[in-house]
Amino acid sequence: EIVLTQSPGTLSLSPGERATLSCRASETIHVNDLAWYRQKPGQAPGLLLYSTYRRAAGIPNRFSGTGSGTDFTLIISRLEPEDFAVYYCQHYGSSLTFGPGTRVDMK
Amino acid sequence: QVRLQESGPGLVKPSETLSLTCTVSGDSVTSGSYWGWVRQPPGKGLEWIATIHQTGKTYYNPSLKSRVTISMDTSNDQFSLSLTSVTAADTAVYFCASDIRSSWFFSWGQGTLVTVSS
Numbered sequence: 001e002i003v004l005t006q007s008p009g010t011l012s013l014s015p016g017e018r019a020t021l022s023c024r025a026s027e028t029i030h031v032n033d034l035a036w037y038r039q040k041p042g043q044a045p046g047l048l049l050y051s052t053y054r055r056a057a058g059i060p061n062r063f064s065g066t067g068s069g070t071d072f073t074l075i076i077s078r079l080e081p082e083d084f085a086v087y088y089c090q091h092y093g094s095s096l097t098f099g100p101g102t103r104v105d106m107k
Numbered sequence: 108q109v110r111l112q113e114s115g116p117g118l119v120k121p122s123e124t125l126s127l128t129c130t131v132s133g134d135s136v137t138s139g140s141y142w143g144w145v146r147q148p149p150g151k152g153l154e155w156i157a158t159i160h161q162t163g164k165t166y167y168n169p170s171l172k173s174r175v176t177i178s179m180d181t182s183n184d185q186f187s188l189s190l191t192s193v194t195a196a197d198t199a200v201y202f203c204a205s206d207i208r209s210s211w212f213f214s215w216g217q218g219t220l221v222t223v224s225s
Contacts, residue, residue, distance in 0.1 A: 047206075096166075
């Protein structure tokens with residue numbers, strides 16, 4: 001089973017700053033099989049990106065994704081107040097697995 | 108736009124069976140989408156439990172497979188989760204979710220907290 005690792009565990013930034021979040025897989029995965037979610041406090045997760053870089057419906061273009069092989073990145077170009085949340089990467093293969101999450105806190 | 112609503116007991120005794128239902132509106136469980144369950148223990152991360160398709164095909168998390176059944180009620184546009192022999196480790200917020208693909212979930216319910224305690 002593929003294991004996802006996310007770093008950093010917590011990112012402390014200010015509104016308007018750029019956030020770079022990492023997701024590393026224990027073995028090579030296909031770019032089509034990697035997604036990202038944002039979970040705001042007290043809410044269900046919301047799909048941000050799928051197939052590594054494709055934005056889900058309604059997601060603003062300040063969210064972008066890159067990566068291949070084992071290393072994937074979510075970039076938030078300018079943090080808005082609603083972006084202070086926890087972010088999860090997720091892989092789909094023989095099973096569906098989530099990374100442990102990165103918390104983006106307001107500095 | 109599909110809407111999902113979880114329902115079921117908020118408290119289950121250890122060793123008993125946890126049963127939850129997700130009611131679908133704005134779509135049909137026979138529409139061709141995939142319907143699933145994800146849980147989140149308090150203060151922790153997300154864990155996928157199971158997914159079902161209208162064809163009856165089911166997918167299970169290997170770590171939970173021996174205790175989990177996912178099923179569908181097409182007449183009521185609902186799908187359900189059954190988790191047997193629960194312990195305190197099964198205490199979590201349980202979300203139902205869906206997508207047109209089996210790979211991820213776009214639509215989510217608000218979640219329901221299930222506590223396992225005597």
